[in-house]
Amino acid sequence: MAAIRIDNLRKGFGSLEVLKGINLDIADGEFVCFLGPSGCGKSTLLRSIAGLEDLDGGSIHLGDRDITDVASAKRDIAMVFQNYALYPHMNVRKNLSFGLALNGMKRDEIDRRVESAADILRIKELLARKPRQLSGGQRQRVAIGRAIVREPKLFLLDEPLSNLDAGLRVTMRVELAALHERLGVTMIYVTHDQVEAMTLSDRVVVLDKGKVSQFGTPLELFYQPANLFVAGFIGSPR
Ligand code: ADP
Ligand code: MG
Numbered sequence: 001m002a003a004i005r006i007d008n009l010r011k012g013f014g015s016l017e018v019l020k021g022i023n024l025d026i027a028d029g030e031f032v033c034f035l036g037p038s039g040c041g042k043s044t045l046l047r048s049i050a051g052l053e054d055l056d057g058g059s060i061h062l063g064d065r066d067i068t069d070v071a072s073a074k075r076d077i078a079m080v081f082q083n084y085a086l087y088p089h090m091n092v093r094k095n096l097s098f099g100l101a102l103n104g105m106k107r108d109e110i111d112r113r114v115e116s117a118a119d120i121l122r123i124k125e126l127l128a129r130k131p132r133q134l135s136g137g138q139r140q141r142v143a144i145g146r147a148i149v150r151e152p153k154l155f156l157l158d159e160p161l162s163n164l165d166a167g168l169r170v171t172m173r174v175e176l177a178a179l180h181e182r183l184g185v186t187m188i189y190v191t192h193d194q195v196e197a198m199t200l201s202d203r204v205v206v207l208d209k210g211k212v213s214q215f216g217t218p219l220e221l222f223y224q225p226a227n228l229f230v231a232g233f234i235g236s237p238r
Contacts, residue, residue, distance in 0.1 A: 002063035002076075002153040002186055003028045004049070009058035011041075011048055018044045020210040022058070026188070026203075031180050033197035034190045036207035037233070042190045045207070046156050049188070050079045062153060078147035079156040082163065086131040086142055092118075093127040096145050110149075117148040120182060137168045144176075148183070155187040161196070173200060194234055198222070206230050 009022040018041045026032050034042045047053045049060060051072030059068045067075050086095050096114045118124045121141040131139055140160065147155060157176075161169045177200055180187050191197050197204045198218040206213040206221065206229070214226040225231035 004154060004186065004188075005061040006049070007059045007061075009045070009048060009060065010056040011044055011053055012056055018210050019048065022210075022212060024205060024212065024215065026186065028063075029184050029186055030202045031177075031187045031189065031200060033201040033204045034188065034207055035194060035197040035204050035233070036192065036213075038192055040207045041210045042192070042207055043158055046079070046158050046188065046190050049154075050077050050156055051075050052079075076153040077156060078150045078152035078154075079158065080143055080147050080160045082159040084140070084143035084160070086139060088131050091128050091130055092123060092134070092142050092145075095131070095142055096127075096149050099146065100149060113149040113151065117145040120148065120179065121145050136164050137172060140164060140172060141175075144179070148179075153186065155183075155185050156190075157187065158190045159192070160189075162191075162193075169196075176200065198234070206233065208233075 004024070004026045006022055006024040009019055010017075011019040022045060034045060036042055044053060048055060051067070051070065055068070059066060061067065062075065062077070087098065090098060093114060096117060097110045100110045100113065114127075118127060121144060123138060123141050123145065126134060126138060131142070134142065144160070161172050164172060173196060176189070189200060198221075201218060203215060203217050204221055205215050208229045214221060214230045216224075221230060221234050225234060
């Protein structure tokens with residue numbers, strides 16, 4: 001668990017300015033959504049926090065630690081992507097344990113973490129199956145499990161449910177909320193779906209063209225939108 005602080009973060013691609021000075025203070029254990037239309041910079045911001053982008057400026061702190069120049073693998077951050085890919089030739093247990101084994105973790109500790117994650121995600125009975133023998137929702141649970149076994153201080157999820165059908169999306173939303181409750185870990189969740197953001201979050205960051213348009217609780221955004229962009233985006237139908 002850790003708080004995260006972002007100061008004046010800037011990132012562009014060539015002449016395209018994508019993040020134009022982002023400032024954010026996220027509390028330890030909070031569930032925060034980055035919400036905004038396609039192309040506003042949500043994924044770039046999340047990838048920057050994960051250490052997957054070369055920044056043009058600014059700094060990122062995780063707890064007391066300045067992680068701006070720390071390599072991605074050493075940040076104690078785990079990320080779940082929209083187009084998560086499981087290793088097709090490995091069973092679920094192996095999919096969960098592979099990354100840990102690669103880092104030289106001891107067998108006992110790996111087993112403990114895999115069992116614990118499988119228990120939390122209710123995939124214990126699936127550990128021997130290959131990805132192709134799983135439903136979409138089960139695959140998504142395994143993808144989240146791969147992040148959980150790392151026991152990260154910060155969890156980043158980039159539209160993890162967008163490939164699932166509507167019914168399953170609602171179910172997984174409830175499960176993610178329960179997971180956050182159970183792990184007590186800081187989570188940042190990217191979505192372009194206002195309903196998802198409003199139902200899941202402690203607070204929502206509304207992004208507009210690479211800037212923070214408003215950062216507040218769902219109720220604040222709904223009753224006191226800071227500007228027309230927020231009002232229109234929160235109020236508009238899906
Ligand atoms: P979002 O996740 O909100 O849809 P992104 O962060 O993916 O937005 O993208 C923001 C902008 O940056 C878009 O205009 C996108 O085309 C551009 N972009 C993202 N990644 C790259 C990249 N690797 N190279 C060039 N342009 C990029
Ligand atoms: Mg994106």
